[in-house]
Amino acid sequence: MPAVLIEDIHKRFGSLEVLKGVSLSVEPGQVVAIIGRSGSGKSTLLRCINGLETFHAGKIEVAGHTMTQDPTKLRELRKDVGIVFQSYNLFPHLTVGQNIMLSPRITKNVPQAEALALAKDVLAQVGLSEKFDSYPDNLSGGQQQRVAIARSLAMKPKVMLFDEVTSALDPELTGEVLLVMEKLAKGGMTMLLVTHEMNFARTVADTTVFMHQGKIWESGPSKVLFANPQTPELSNFVKAGAH
Amino acid sequence: MQTFGWPEALFIFRSAGWTLALTAIAFFIGSILGGAFAIMRLSRVRWLRRFASGYILVIQSIPVLMVLFMSYYGLSALGIELPPFLAASASLSIYVSAYLAEIWRGSIESVPRQQWEASASLAHTTAQTYRYVILPQAVRISLPPTVGFLVQLVKNTSIVQVVGFVDLMRAGMLVNNATYQAFQIFTLVGAIYFAICFPLSRLSRHLEKVMNASRSH
Amino acid sequence: MLFQDVLSKWPMILHGVWLTIALSFVAITLGLVLATAMTALRSLAGSWAGYVVDAYVELMRNTPFLVQLFMIFFGLPQLGIRLNGLEASILAMTLNLAAYATEIIRAGVDSIHRSQIEAGLALAMSKWQVLKHVVLQPAFARVWPALSSQFVLMMLASSICSFVSVQELSGTAAIIEQDTFRSFETYIVVTVIYLVLALSLKLFLNWLGHKLFPQVSGLARLTEAHGEAA
Ligand SMILES: Nc1ncnc2c1ncn2[C@@H]1O[C@H](COP(=O)(O)OP(=O)(O)OP(=O)(O)O)[C@@H](O)[C@H]1O
Ligand SMILES: [Mg+2]
Numbered sequence: 001m002p003a004v005l006i007e008d009i010h011k012r013f014g015s016l017e018v019l020k021g022v023s024l025s026v027e028p029g030q031v032v033a034i035i036g037r038s039g040s041g042k043s044t045l046l047r048c049i050n051g052l053e054t055f056h057a058g059k060i061e062v063a064g065h066t067m068t069q070d071p072t073k074l075r076e077l078r079k080d081v082g083i084v085f086q087s088y089n090l091f092p093h094l095t096v097g098q099n100i101m102l103s104p105r106i107t108k109n110v111p112q113a114e115a116l117a118l119a120k121d122v123l124a125q126v127g128l129s130e131k132f133d134s135y136p137d138n139l140s141g142g143q144q145q146r147v148a149i150a151r152s153l154a155m156k157p158k159v160m161l162f163d164e165v166t167s168a169l170d171p172e173l174t175g176e177v178l179l180v181m182e183k184l185a186k187g188g189m190t191m192l193l194v195t196h197e198m199n200f201a202r203t204v205a206d207t208t209v210f211m212h213q214g215k216i217w218e219s220g221p222s223k224v225l226f227a228n229p230q231t232p233e234l235s236n237f238v239k240a241g242a243h
Numbered sequence: 244m245q246t247f248g249w250p251e252a253l254f255i256f257r258s259a260g261w262t263l264a265l266t267a268i269a270f271f272i273g274s275i276l277g278g279a280f281a282i283m284r285l286s287r288v289r290w291l292r293r294f295a296s297g298y299i300l301v302i303q304s305i306p307v308l309m310v311l312f313m314s315y316y317g318l319s320a321l322g323i324e325l326p327p328f329l330a331a332s333a334s335l336s337i338y339v340s341a342y343l344a345e346i347w348r349g350s351i352e353s354v355p356r357q358q359w360e361a362s363a364s365l366a367h368t369t370a371q372t373y374r375y376v377i378l379p380q381a382v383r384i385s386l387p388p389t390v391g392f393l394v395q396l397v398k399n400t401s402i403v404q405v406v407g408f409v410d411l412m413r414a415g416m417l418v419n420n421a422t423y424q425a426f427q428i429f430t431l432v433g434a435i436y437f438a439i440c441f442p443l444s445r446l447s448r449h450l451e452k453v454m455n456a457s458r459s460h
Numbered sequence: 461m462l463f464q465d466v467l468s469k470w471p472m473i474l475h476g477v478w479l480t481i482a483l484s485f486v487a488i489t490l491g492l493v494l495a496t497a498m499t500a501l502r503s504l505a506g507s508w509a510g511y512v513v514d515a516y517v518e519l520m521r522n523t524p525f526l527v528q529l530f531m532i533f534f535g536l537p538q539l540g541i542r543l544n545g546l547e548a549s550i551l552a553m554t555l556n557l558a559a560y561a562t563e564i565i566r567a568g569v570d571s572i573h574r575s576q577i578e579a580g581l582a583l584a585m586s587k588w589q590v591l592k593h594v595v596l597q598p599a600f601a602r603v604w605p606a607l608s609s610q611f612v613l614m615m616l617a618s619s620i621c622s623f624v625s626v627q628e629l630s631g632t633a634a635i636i637e638q639d640t641f642r643s644f645e646t647y648i649v650v651t652v653i654y655l656v657l658a659l660s661l662k663l664f665l666n667w668l669g670h671k672l673f674p675q676v677s678g679l680a681r682l683t684e685a686h687g688e689a690a
Contacts, residue, residue: 050364052360052363052364071368071369075366075367075368076366078363078364078365078366079366081364082364083364085357085360085361087357089357089358089360089361090361091358091361091362091375091376091380092380093379093380093383102365102375103365103366103367106367106371106375107365107366107367107371137457151365152365155365155366301655304612304616304654304655304658304659304662305616305651305654305655305658306616306617306618306619306620306630306654307616308619308620308622308630309619309630309647309650309651309654312633312643312647312651313644313647313648313651316643316644316647317644319643319644320644394521394522398522398523398524398525399524401524401525401526401527402524402526402620402623412524412526412527415527415530416530419530419534424538425530425531425534425535425537425538426531426534426535426536426538426539429527429530429531429534429535430531430535432527433523433524433527433528433531436522436523436524436527437519437522437523440521440522440523441518441522444518444521444522
């Protein structure tokens with residue numbers, strides 16, 4: 001069974017149709033990069049997968065859950081689907097450790113001692129053990145983003161979504177975040193990532209999906225797709241991004 | 244005729260205690276009501292939202308004096324005769340609730356939308372999102388305007404005498420009726436109000452500076 | 461409930477409404493002039509004037525309007541200045557509003573950048589032209605929403621003038637209540653009238669803001685601030 005199954009999704013904002021029939025299937029352990037011009041619907045698609053956006057037609061199944069409006073079922077789905085945002089969105093009033101421990105404690109009733117061990121473990125995975133008691137405001141953007149990834153990991157998700165997680169970072173800080181993501185990919189995590197880092201998509205993602213005007217315009221194994229664009233749109237996009 | 248001396252001054256000072264007590268109670272009850280109205284105002288249920296908006300708009304668009312009269316005579320029309328202190332507290336609480344509801348709604352709304360999304364994505368319920376993510380941040384944001392409003396409340400307690408309660412202001416008036424030394428009396432009364440309000444005003448402004456500093460780094 | 465007893469007093473009520481409007485209009489106009497003068501004084505006359513204006517603003521903002529009114533109505537006669545209720549009310553409201561308005565206008569003036577003033581002078585505008593077009597007009601435009609809230613609050617606070625026997629709307633209410641023994645009905649009617657007055661005043665001030673500051677009213681709405689009760 002695929003980890004993520006998207007079937008003919010349609011999504012409108014008012015009269016603007018943003019997703020015009022998108023279908024995509026992601027196997028467990030697969031890493032899929034979503035690329036495309038600004039406004040092509042990448043974020044919207046990603047946000048549909050964890051229910052942050054609703055859609056008008058189509059069907060989504062993630063980690064064995066069918067997408068639904070029912071709050072209880074939606075929460076069950078979200079326990080298995082992590083998302084990391086461009087703007088980190090850490091909780092500024094909580095320390096790094098508290099940010100990470102909060103959700104396991106309150107949504108899964110993980111005991112305090114266990115949550116603490118879990119937090120230390122995921123924080124070590126992103127290389128920030130020494131920041132356990134820091135507040136987000138005192139961390140660099142790259143460090144905040146790694147904490148955000150750790151916070152998601154603490155929920156032991158089956159699928160991870162990343163929406164341009166390095167776009168807000170200074171160039172010298174993107175590397176440390178990409179490294180963490182690459183490690184996750186190698187560790188077998190199922191990942192969907194919207195990215196502008198073409199190199200990362202080419203080398204780390206098994207599959208790359210090119211979105212254009214609310215549709216999947218082209219998709220295939222990353223190396224093939226980048227080497228041999230089949231459409232002029234992708235070809236132009238890759239050329240424009242290469243400089 | 245009496246003259247304005249130590250016993251009178253002492254009487255006025257003691258009545259300031261009632262002003263403080265009244266402020267505290269009205270603020271406490273008003274906070275609970277105001278919190279409820281703020282949440283209703285932000286509720287997904289449309290009629291709750293409308294009801295809260297209407298309540299806030301009406302209370303903020305009529306004189307505090309009318310809030311006092313309306314709740315006092317409203318209660319007695321319902322056959323409820325409250326002792327003056329309770330009547331004053333109840334009326335002022337209504338006034339407080341509308342203003343705090345509006346201040347707190349603004350504070351809750353100024354927590355970035357992304358915080359709601361991050362919280363929802365972590366499988367929190369709406370109640371958990373409020374409890375652990377939104378309210379702790381909203382409380383910080385609301386602190387300066389809330390303390391600022393406290394100053395308005397202290398000043399507005401000066402008219403509760405209309406429901407028969409003897410507070411600082413009423414004490415001043417009673418002494419004035421006996422001594423006719425209005426200038427000295429109301430200087431003292433004003434000085435006591437000032438001594439309560441000025442530190443609160445400063446605190447509010449200080450908190451605002453601290454917030455602005457922490458927001459802009 | 462028996463509203464006809466109350467409503468039959470409509471000539472009195474109308475007179476009260478008129479007095480509330482007149483009191484508010486006079487106090488707002490005079491208060492605004494005084495506030496503008498104080499703002500100018502603090503920026504033109506050096507630091508001592510600044511301290512005096514600041515002290516005045518703090519004093520007024522941190523004491524109840526009723527104390528201020530009583531100080532004028534009952535306290536001043538002791539110094540030989542005797543005012544009737546209406547005069548005392550107008551003076552108290554003017555002085556009170558001026559303090560709040562000074563604080564608000566100051567925020568507006570502070571938001572005008574030095575470089576804009578220099579640019580104005582560089583364009584060969586006179587000092588007065590700069591003050592009018594570069595400082596005051598944009599400053600007022602920016603704080604107009606805050607001023608408007610303060611005006612509405614002042615209108616509502618005029619009800620307190622009934623404490624010195626002014627027959628404005630709430631003073632009228634007290635008399636009708638004594639005549640008819642219909643407290644609740646009286647205050648319902650009067651409250652509704654205040655509600656209508658406040659909402660109308662808000663709409664009017666909004667409209668006036670658009671008329672007076674057409675070019676910047678969008679900006680002003682963005683920087684909307686909260687007024688405070690008198
Ligand atoms: N909440 C919203 N309301 C209205 N329109 C929206 C909303 N969110 C997105 N859109 C519109 O939907 C379209 C797709 O937006 P989306 O954010 O999915 O694009 P994207 O591919 O992620 O672009 P980017 O690379 O800029 O992030 C855009 O035209 C955008 O303006
Ligand atoms: Mg996007």
